[in-house]
Amino acid sequence: MEGDIAQLGQFIGAGIAGLGAGVAALGVGNVAGNFLAGALRNPSAAASQTATLFIGIAFAEALGIFAFLVALLLMFAV
Amino acid sequence: MAEEAGGALEFDPMDQFIIKPLFGGETISWYTPTNATLWMALAVLAAVLLLVVGTRGRAIIPTRTQSVAELAYGFVYKMVEDVTGKDGLKYFPLIMTLFVFIVFSNLLGLLPMSFTTTSHIAVTAVLGFGVFIFVTVLGFVKNGTGFLSLFWVSSAPLALRPILAVIELVSYFVRPVSHSIRLAGNLMAGHAVLKVFAGFAQVALVAPIAILGVVAIYALEVLVAIIQAYVFTILTCVYLKDALHPHH
Numbered sequence: 001m002e003g004d005i006a007q008l009g010q011f012i013g014a015g016i017a018g019l020g021a022g023v024a025a026l027g028v029g030n031v032a033g034n035f036l037a038g039a040l041r042n043p044s045a046a047a048s049q050t051a052t053l054f055i056g057i058a059f060a061e062a063l064g065i066f067a068f069l070v071a072l073l074l075m076f077a078v
Numbered sequence: 079m080a081e082e083a084g085g086a087l088e089f090d091p092m093d094q095f096i097i098k099p100l101f102g103g104e105t106i107s108w109y110t111p112t113n114a115t116l117w118m119a120l121a122v123l124a125a126v127l128l129l130v131v132g133t134r135g136r137a138i139i140p141t142r143t144q145s146v147a148e149l150a151y152g153f154v155y156k157m158v159e160d161v162t163g164k165d166g167l168k169y170f171p172l173i174m175t176l177f178v179f180i181v182f183s184n185l186l187g188l189l190p191m192s193f194t195t196t197s198h199i200a201v202t203a204v205l206g207f208g209v210f211i212f213v214t215v216l217g218f219v220k221n222g223t224g225f226l227s228l229f230w231v232s233s234a235p236l237a238l239r240p241i242l243a244v245i246e247l248v249s250y251f252v253r254p255v256s257h258s259i260r261l262a263g264n265l266m267a268g269h270a271v272l273k274v275f276a277g278f279a280q281v282a283l284v285a286p287i288a289i290l291g292v293v294a295i296y297a298l299e300v301l302v303a304i305i306q307a308y309v310f311t312i313l314t315c316v317y318l319k320d321a322l323h324p325h326h
């Protein structure tokens with residue numbers, strides 16, 4: 001066992017930050033699931049809303065990306 | 079799995095992202111042709127082949143290549159029109175260029191032994207910050223100081239507006255970061271997973287499952303390559319719409 005306590009904390013922190021990506025997955029699944037539920041109720045309106053779907057997914061995913069960014073910063077920049 | 083527990087994998091899944099000079103040598107200066115240069119040039123070449131050479135015939139009944147080019151053109155044109163509105167169509171060449179470059183970089187990166195230029199944050203950050211600076215300058219040129227009303231949510235109660243202004247300002251400035259890291263992160267993670275599964279295929283016991291897994295993930299990566307190019311361009315359209323019509 002070499003290395004110091006700061007590095008240990010860095011790695012543990014990066015691992016915890018990685019959980020944020022999983023939580024963002026919940027958000028993306030929520031967006032897509034609700035879109036599907038709405039689209040099955042009114043299929044004729046679904047095609048015109050796919051752009052909104054992707055924008056919504058992108059915004060939900062952005063927060064997962066920040067978690068990934070924090071993990072990257074802890075691993076390589078701190 | 080037992081053999082792997084002892085030693086490391088035969089290769090590192092991140093090795094595919096190393097930038098190497100094309101003609102040997104060790105040092106990389108700004109002018110050194112590297113594998114990134116090569117694959118970026120090939121992406122441009124593929125775009126020229128599809129959109130310039132492919133549509134050269136200008137046939138009434140299009141050939142297969144021409145109809146693919148026409149489909150791509152019509153798809154992006156409709157997206158710009160739907161999201162930005164009629165006055166956004168002036169910026170259609172920019173959006174189309176971004177889409178075609180990203181989609182070809184992503185798809186060429188899927189060839190075995192190739193290099194994915196868009197998996198590097200250095201590449202996507204230039205695209206992302208380029209869009210961000212363009213859109214911000216355009217907003218001020220088109221609307222003057224009225225562009226700042228983007229941050230002043232007039233539909234909210236007056237007491238909430240200063241707080242919302244701070245939140246809107248922060249979310250505006252993290253746009254280029256999420257815009258570029260989304261593309262690079264998706265591509266990098268997908269290609270690393272592909273190589274990790276390929277590494278499992280060295281172990282005879284799990285090789286059939288691993289090879290099936292590689293095939294499935296490869297199919298997913300084709301989907302991701304196109305969807306991420308689509309997401310990048312549609313977000314560019316959304317930012318463009320904010321610049322042209324900043325009023326909430």
